[in-house]
Amino acid sequence: GEALRLAADWPADAVDTARLHGDLAEACMHLGRPDEALRHLTRSAELNLRRGDRFDAYCAYSNAATLSLDLGRVEDCIALLDSLLAEPDVAAGEPDDRLVAQLRLTRARALRAGEDLKAATTEFLALAAESAGWDDDPGSHAMIAAETAVLLAEADEFDRAREAADQALAAHARDPRHEALSNCLRELARLQARQQGSDGLAGALAFLADAGRVAEEAHSAGYEAHGRPLDSALAYEYGRVHAYADAYEDALAALEKALALIGEPGPDNGRAGEWAECVRFAAAMEGVYLERPAPALARLDAAVSRLTALGHTEETEPLTSLAARLRDEE
Numbered sequence: 001g002e003a004l005r006l007a008a009d010w011p012a013d014a015v016d017t018a019r020l021h022g023d024l025a026e027a028c029m030h031l032g033r034p035d036e037a038l039r040h041l042t043r044s045a046e047l048n049l050r051r052g053d054r055f056d057a058y059c060a061y062s063n064a065a066t067l068s069l070d071l072g073r074v075e076d077c078i079a080l081l082d083s084l085l086a087e088p089d090v091a092a093g094e095p096d097d098r099l100v101a102q103l104r105l106t107r108a109r110a111l112r113a114g115e116d117l118k119a120a121t122t123e124f125l126a127l128a129a130e131s132a133g134w135d136d137d138p139g140s141h142a143m144i145a146a147e148t149a150v151l152l153a154e155a156d157e158f159d160r161a162r163e164a165a166d167q168a169l170a171a172h173a174r175d176p177r178h179e180a181l182s183n184c185l186r187e188l189a190r191l192q193a194r195q196q197g198s199d200g201l202a203g204a205l206a207f208l209a210d211a212g213r214v215a216e217e218a219h220s221a222g223y224e225a226h227g228r229p230l231d232s233a234l235a236y237e238y239g240r241v242h243a244y245a246d247a248y249e250d251a252l253a254a255l256e257k258a259l260a261l262i263g264e265p266g267p268d269n270g271r272a273g274e275w276a277e278c279v280r281f282a283a284a285m286e287g288v289y290l291e292r293p294a295p296a297l298a299r300l301d302a303a304v305s306r307l308t309a310l311g312h313t314e315e316t317e318p319l320t321s322l323a324a325r326l327r328d329e330e
Helices: 002-007 017-030 034-050 054-070 074-085 097-113 117-131 138-154 158-174 178-220 230-244 248-262 272-289 293-310 314-329
Strands: none
Touching: 002 017, 017 034, 017 054, 034 054, 054 074, 054 097, 074 097, 097 117, 097 138, 117 138, 138 158, 138 178, 158 178, 178 230, 230 248, 230 272, 248 272, 272 293, 272 314, 293 314
């Protein structure tokens, strides 16, 4: 901020103020001030465009569009991207074909967020087909094909989703994207089981088997996920998939495995929420669907006591709510 104030006293071409605005946007993001970051990104793009640096301008606008989408401003995001994609040089793919693809990918995600699933799916399919030819960047194709598979599954097109997932896995084998592929495959399994019940169980389990292989590869490679650990997330998803298929004993067994993988929470353990949710789900399987309220209540009461002692009071609320329901039904 001080650099920008000082730059105001210098000739316009003496200081790269576009870069300063970009740096300030990044600082604002780290400080949790995304609205300010968005303003500085937009200003950076405008300054780059004014001095004829169109590539950097489009990069800044791309970041601004992504941030707008993250802030839930779907219409603003689409409007910005539509204006960029209408620029003659962008339409001709002149700045950089990958940058243009990134703009289209963000727009497809915005269309999905705006629930225009047909248009989003059309664009994702086109991008997946184009990115299949990116021999120098199979990892990006893996990510795009994975997102395409999920969109197809949301539209109940599970055969085509399976094909897209296979494309993603083939690209992942060349340039691994462990966490993204695991997340995609678990989501595909969840969608198929939720939408098809027991009829979709075989397909859902096939997706989970693939996710299991990805998790094993990640473990062998020493990869650590940025979000939930892949092994416990997979065990939890086996529980959810079996629950959708009315296989409650299998669901409970999978959730018990997930709890063992997550491990007991500690006072500073960031996984207390994941552990509590898994306890709640297991208790629901046991107490509601398998009609064994006594062990379910014992499970819930022990978990509430442990979480309370550790100071995780917020995580106890869903557990106490389920316990009260089970006691009312006894």
